Amino acid sequence: MEAFRELCDLLGQADDLRRAADLLEWDQETYMPGGATRARARQVATLRGLAHDHFTSERVGRFLEVLRGEELNPLASDLVRVASRDYARACRIPSRLVQELAAAASRAKDTWQRARQTNDFNLFAPHLERIVDLNIEKAEALGYDVCCYDALLDEFEPGMRTAEVARLFAALKVELVPMVRAITACESPPYAFLHEQYERAGQWEFGMHVLRAVGYDFMRGRQDESAHPFSTTFSISDVRITTRLSEHNVASALFSTLHEAGHALYEQGMDLDLENTPLAEGTSLGMHESQSRLWENQVGRSRPFWVHFYPILQEHFPSQLGAIDLDTFHRAINRVAPSFIRVEADELTYNLHIMLRFELEQLMVERKASVGDLPALWDARMEEYLGVCPPTAAQGILQDIHWALGAIGYFPTYALGNLMSAQVYACARRDLPQLDRCMADGDFADLRTWLRLHIHRHGRRRSAAAILAGLDGGALAAEPWLALMREKYGSLYGIQL
Numbered sequence: 001m002e003a004f005r006e007l008c009d010l011l012g013q014a015d016d017l018r019r020a021a022d023l024l025e026w027d028q029e030t031y032m033p034g035g036a037t038r039a040r041a042r043q044v045a046t047l048r049g050l051a052h053d054h055f056t057s058e059r060v061g062r063f064l065e066v067l068r069g070e071e072l073n074p075l076a077s078d079l080v081r082v083a084s085r086d087y088a089r090a091c092r093i094p095s096r097l098v099q100e101l102a103a104a105a106s107r108a109k110d111t112w113q114r115a116r117q118t119n120d121f122n123l124f125a126p127h128l129e130r131i132v133d134l135n136i137e138k139a140e141a142l143g144y145d146v147c148c149y150d151a152l153l154d155e156f157e158p159g160m161r162t163a164e165v166a167r168l169f170a171a172l173k174v175e176l177v178p179m180v181r182a183i184t185a186c187e188s189p190p191y192a193f194l195h196e197q198y199e200r201a202g203q204w205e206f207g208m209h210v211l212r213a214v215g216y217d218f219m220r221g222r223q224d225e226s227a228h229p230f231s232t233t234f235s236i237s238d239v240r241i242t243t244r245l246s247e248h249n250v251a252s253a254l255f256s257t258l259h260e261a262g263h264a265l266y267e268q269g270m271d272l273d274l275e276n277t278p279l280a281e282g283t284s285l286g287m288h289e290s291q292s293r294l295w296e297n298q299v300g301r302s303r304p305f306w307v308h309f310y311p312i313l314q315e316h317f318p319s320q321l322g323a324i325d326l327d328t329f330h331r332a333i334n335r336v337a338p339s340f341i342r343v344e345a346d347e348l349t350y351n352l353h354i355m356l357r358f359e360l361e362q363l364m365v366e367r368k369a370s371v372g373d374l375p376a377l378w379d380a381r382m383e384e385y386l387g388v389c390p391p392t393a394a395q396g397i398l399q400d401i402h403w404a405l406g407a408i409g410y411f412p413t414y415a416l417g418n419l420m421s422a423q424v425y426a427c428a429r430r431d432l433p434q435l436d437r438c439m440a441d442g443d444f445a446d447l448r449t450w451l452r453l454h455i456h457r458h459g460r461r462r463s464a465a466a467i468l469a470g471l472d473g474g475a476l477a478a479e480p481w482l483a484l485m486r487e488k489y490g491s492l493y494g495i496q497l
Helices: 002-030 033-054 059-069 074-091 094-120 119-140 148-156 160-182 200-216 250-268 284-300 304-318 326-333 352-364 373-385 413-432 435-440 445-454 464-472 480-493
Strands: 223-225 231-235 239-245
Touching: 002 033, 002 059, 002 074, 002 094, 002 231, 002 239, 033 074, 033 094, 059 074, 074 200, 094 119, 119 148, 119 352, 119 373, 148 160, 148 352, 148 413, 160 352, 160 413, 200 223, 200 250, 200 304, 231 250, 239 250, 250 284, 250 445, 284 413, 284 445, 284 464, 304 326, 304 435, 326 445, 352 413, 413 445, 413 464, 413 480, 435 445, 445 464
Parallel strands: 223 239
Antiparallel strands: 231 239
């Protein structure tokens, strides 16, 4: 059908512009010289504005309207449905606002890095104020039924509402806080060996070995270093990740690499027929996060995984790990201890970090707290939820890059992804009874194929809710994840949870 072909051409051109902006932002996070910040902000803003204008053109609108009344094949029908939703949202946001947000974020990223390095929140605060103002303007343009935050959350987790997130988080918190207290009252497993000096080159080499083993395709991707680990996609055939190496925390790079690999495997596993269309993305950031957390935690922190990989890690670091047996290492990487840094938080306390950020974001966009109030609020809630108070802004409110990226409404998807990962992994284990044995052999092909079949290949053709319903017939809930935590950590610490 001619109208459908022309629509695909227009959508593809808008996608090309957006991906070009993504490439400039990847360069900014990896290789760009610091003095190029102002020029890069302008370049990214120009491309984002052009992509927005192209996507929201009258021609795209006309083709979508015509095709909504036509009988189409399933793929074409899904494309028109998803593009129509995106088009309706995008048309509510003026091009000027898109460019201002892109430029503000580009400038804020550079300032955030300097503020974090110098432990100076006041340096970053004006940029955050600007980003909050622009996000509120964006939410008002999009419209909402109940609260401003709904409009921002919907961009990252389509169909999810603030009240539903609050309900899920409340169910988590009521069990999670006493669970953490019970475990931290137990004797801590030995872990100091994880913080000896680990040469960076050895960490990098081991991480690359793991990436190849789990199936990350280096013909369609690469790994680099950045201040904050991330993954980015320029096409299904170009999916890149970064990691962060710490000479005195060997676990940091290991799990950062696995986490980003989970995101990348999702993107690399999409049906190539979706390429250069709005369908060639994760269906939601919660589902995307479920894939990274599944590989990082359910796989990467499991004993079968390390049956295969621990001897290899010992070969890289014989003086640090040669005398440490597998069980001691496994307990150490699963040690529960409230900490300052979210990306290095243990599996159990991680969601408490997300709850804190979710609450602060709501206060900001509802104008119930100013940016200047945030450091004190942050420290108070860290004390309340985790029993620790960050000694510096760099270890507290400045630790995450997301607000500098302009991404408000994003943080809840991390915890939603944790919940989804438990449901997804339970179904994978049901269908793959040999999974533990395969992992102990370093063979991840069956798991990767299962994930590709049930989740990855669909892109945005199926919603997160539809994927979960298709796997176990249920809706997103806190209990499967809590049950997994009770079983795992009750066994590791020898207590009833």
